[in-house]
Amino acid sequence: MPVVWIDGREVELAPDERLNGIELAARVGIDIPHYCWHPGLSVVASCRMCLVETGRRDPQTGEVQMLPKLVPACQTPASDGTVFVTDSDKVRQARAMVEEDLLLRHPVDCPICDKAGECRLQDYYFEHGRERRRADIKPFHSRKRELGPTVRLFVDRCVMCTRCVRFCREIAGSSELYVEHRGAHEEIEVFPGFPLENPLAGNVVDLCPVGALADKDFLYQQRVWFLRPRAHVCGGCATGCSIWIDQNQDRIYRIRPRENRQVNDWWICDAGRYGWKHVHDATRWIEPAMRVDEEWKSAGWSEVLEELDRRFRAAARPALVLSPFLTVEEAYLAVRYFEGLGEASDIVLGPVPREGEDQTFPGGFTIAAEKCPNRRGIERVVQGVTGRVPLSWSEWLEAGIEADCVWITGGYPSAPFGESDAESLSQVSWLVVQDLFDHPVAARADLRLPSVAWAERQGAYVNANDHLQAFSWGVRPPVGCRSEGQVFWQLGGRKRLYHPNDLLAEMAETLEGFSAARPPIAETGVSLAGQRIEETEVVG
Amino acid sequence: MKPDDPAIRWIDPPELTLSEQLYLPLFAQGLTTTMRHWKRTWTEGPVTVSYPDEEPTIGNPLNYRGVHRLNRDEQGRVQCVACFLCATACPAHCIDIVAAESPWPDRDKYPESFTIDELRCIFCGMCEEACPVDAIELTSLYNLTGRSREEMIFDKEKLLSVYDKTKDSEPMQSRSGGGAS
Numbered sequence: 001m002p003v004v005w006i007d008g009r010e011v012e013l014a015p016d017e018r019l020n021g022i023e024l025a026a027r028v029g030i031d032i033p034h035y036c037w038h039p040g041l042s043v044v045a046s047c048r049m050c051l052v053e054t055g056r057r058d059p060q061t062g063e064v065q066m067l068p069k070l071v072p073a074c075q076t077p078a079s080d081g082t083v084f085v086t087d088s089d090k091v092r093q094a095r096a097m098v099e100e101d102l103l104l105r106h107p108v109d110c111p112i113c114d115k116a117g118e119c120r121l122q123d124y125y126f127e128h129g130r131e132r133r134r135a136d137i138k139p140f141h142s143r144k145r146e147l148g149p150t151v152r153l154f155v156d157r158c159v160m161c162t163r164c165v166r167f168c169r170e171i172a173g174s175s176e177l178y179v180e181h182r183g184a185h186e187e188i189e190v191f192p193g194f195p196l197e198n199p200l201a202g203n204v205v206d207l208c209p210v211g212a213l214a215d216k217d218f219l220y221q222q223r224v225w226f227l228r229p230r231a232h233v234c235g236g237c238a239t240g241c242s243i244w245i246d247q248n249q250d251r252i253y254r255i256r257p258r259e260n261r262q263v264n265d266w267w268i269c270d271a272g273r274y275g276w277k278h279v280h281d282a283t284r285w286i287e288p289a290m291r292v293d294e295e296w297k298s299a300g301w302s303e304v305l306e307e308l309d310r311r312f313r314a315a316a317r318p319a320l321v322l323s324p325f326l327t328v329e330e331a332y333l334a335v336r337y338f339e340g341l342g343e344a345s346d347i348v349l350g351p352v353p354r355e356g357e358d359q360t361f362p363g364g365f366t367i368a369a370e371k372c373p374n375r376r377g378i379e380r381v382v383q384g385v386t387g388r389v390p391l392s393w394s395e396w397l398e399a400g401i402e403a404d405c406v407w408i409t410g411g412y413p414s415a416p417f418g419e420s421d422a423e424s425l426s427q428v429s430w431l432v433v434q435d436l437f438d439h440p441v442a443a444r445a446d447l448r449l450p451s452v453a454w455a456e457r458q459g460a461y462v463n464a465n466d467h468l469q470a471f472s473w474g475v476r477p478p479v480g481c482r483s484e485g486q487v488f489w490q491l492g493g494r495k496r497l498y499h500p501n502d503l504l505a506e507m508a509e510t511l512e513g514f515s516a517a518r519p520p521i522a523e524t525g526v527s528l529a530g531q532r533i534e535e536t537e538v539v540g
Numbered sequence: 541m542k543p544d545d546p547a548i549r550w551i552d553p554p555e556l557t558l559s560e561q562l563y564l565p566l567f568a569q570g571l572t573t574t575m576r577h578w579k580r581t582w583t584e585g586p587v588t589v590s591y592p593d594e595e596p597t598i599g600n601p602l603n604y605r606g607v608h609r610l611n612r613d614e615q616g617r618v619q620c621v622a623c624f625l626c627a628t629a630c631p632a633h634c635i636d637i638v639a640a641e642s643p644w645p646d647r648d649k650y651p652e653s654f655t656i657d658e659l660r661c662i663f664c665g666m667c668e669e670a671c672p673v674d675a676i677e678l679t680s681l682y683n684l685t686g687r688s689r690e691e692m693i694f695d696k697e698k699l700l701s702v703y704d705k706t707k708d709s710e711p712m713q714s715r716s717g718g719g720a721s
Contacts, residue, residue, distance in 0.1 A: 111625065112621045219641070220640060
């Protein structure tokens with residue numbers, strides 16, 4: 001077992017572990033400041049912030065030989081016998097010098113900088129910098145430059161860590177950015193004619209340790225210390241990236257990636273980053289409405305639920321259309337309810353929106369063509385409960401609809417239903433649509449229920465690689481909207497409030513495909529792969 | 541913090557001296573203050589003023605904490621850079637700012653709207669203290685009245701007009717002498 005010493009502490013590593021000084025220090029709770037190093041990018045050791053003293057311990061005599069110069073911890077592997085010293089006067093002095101140097105040409109316009117509050121330069125200066133600034137430079141204005149449609153560069157705030165440049169080269173593979181000039185004149189620049197507009201461009205803003213790169217969508221919208229991040233899972237595509245929803249009083253301001261080495265590493269795509277606008281759309285349904293004499297009349301939830309229960313229990317052949325935006329718990333409750341109605345009910349997988357082909361980037365990040373988060377989870381649930389594969393939407397329509405009462409669940413950010421779908425459903429005697437927005441099928445409904453967006457759901461999604469991630473709401477839905485989970489929880493006669501964690505425990509007990517998903521689920525989720533299910537054909 | 545926290549240093553109250561134990565000397569000491577004011581009222585007249593018939597004089601108007609104003613820069617534009625520090629410091633949560641990109645080339649950010657609910661404000665002056673560009677200041681205007689709640693919610697225009705009204709009598713104070721403006 002390799003043994004490493006850090007600040008007098010002995011750390012034992014696994015034989016095949018390859019850590020650098022920063023990672024090793026983080027393991028024992030020591031924070032080595034750094035700007036340019038990022039676990040997902042190559043090492044350049046250019047910021048010099050992580051300088052530490054290192055040495056080697058002789059295995060026979062136990063004598064420690066220290067190197068005379070400081071070395072960057074990000075570039076120093078923690079191999080057997082390495083000694084790190086991170087808290088000596090020499091190291092402290094080096095950090096203060098680096099901080100002073102970085103601030104020499106920095107505008108210090110923190111009051112108008114969007115990064116203030118989560119800025120490494122601020123944090124590290126507070127922790128490691130000098131008390132007073134010796135250079136006689138007054139705060140000034142940073143020059144700015146547009147790098148692309150979504151990203152703006154504040155040139156003078158940059159500390160030249162080149163994380164953004166390396167990201168575009170190594171992860172996105174599009175290499176739009178480069179470093180212009182040398183020495184103190186270095187600047188980040190885009191190649192002429194190649195604006196920063198790759199589908200992962202927004203990540204450079206999260207990577208930037210200072211306020212140099214700003215997201216124009218979030219710029220000046222809110223100060224970061226007012227935001228309360230909530231862990232969630234992106235519903236934009238079947239990759240199901242772990243995200244932080246930065247919200248304040250149930251209004252989303254931005255979405256950031258959440259580190260998850262099993263799904264999305266440290267990245268998200270721009271479609272997901274800006275894919276929350278539908279949540280606060282003013283045209284959303286916010287109360288149940290019943291059609292009475294060709295007029296929409298608003299109704300209360302308790303009245304509506306009674307009517308629903310009565311109609312579906314009396315139906316000769318009820319049908320349930322499961323949206324791929326439902327969480328597995330919601331689908332489970334819905335399928336259980338329809339199973340309870342009798343043998344004859346149809347269980348259908350709703351339309352699965354698709355766009356182009358899966359797009360994989362050199363860094364391994366994939367944007368799925370399937371623009372919904374939980375098709376595989378829904379199929380798994382239906383198969384687990386009923387033993388059958390759910391019919392796909394087009395199969396069901398083509399076969400000719402025999403059902404008399406149909407419940408279409410939703411949560412689609414943009415409706416995948418057309419006029420032809422509405423035509424095919426014209427024979428249905430009672431149609432319930434639960435969704436966010438108006439669409440041709442909803443126009444024919446007898447009852448419409450306001451659903452919730454994916455950012456407001458609670459439960460778990462299963463992504464394209466059968467990885468299950470559980471989450472709570474990112475923001476709370478508008479008053480009057482109820483998730484499918486809450487509705488079917490109540491219809492199923494369950495007591496208390498909708499509680500997805502209890503349901504997942506129940507599913508892990510009873511359904512074969514979910515036995516690995518026994519709560520508590522790790523923040524990074526759990527893989528259901530290996531518990532194979534039968535595949536359905538995906539028809540858009 | 542719990543009572544058994546090691547960071548707490550417990551100290552005993554000092555022992556009372558004989559004169560303190562007697563209580564009467566302290567009683568006399570307190571009474572002399574009353575006597576002093578009593579004597580002053582007799583010789584110089586009352587210390588109170590009969591407001592509103594009489595206007596009180598304010599010791600140092602620059603230190604007084606009355607109605608807020610938003611200062612203008614040399615070009616007559618709002619000095620505020622919409623950094624939200626006043627709204628962050630405000631213990632009464634009475635400041636509401638909407639920031640936007642500034643229409644001027646030499647400034648990045650400015651407040652599109654800036655409202656203070658003067659009814660909610662407790663006039664503590666924390667906003668003034670937090671401001672990095674000396675844009676918000678409390679004036680010596682103390683007689684703040686209105687006929688409705690809406691009237692007491694001051695918007696940017698109103699706050700700038702307070703500046704126009706008071707800028708001559710109370711010149712802008714610059715404490716930081718810098719900041720990003």
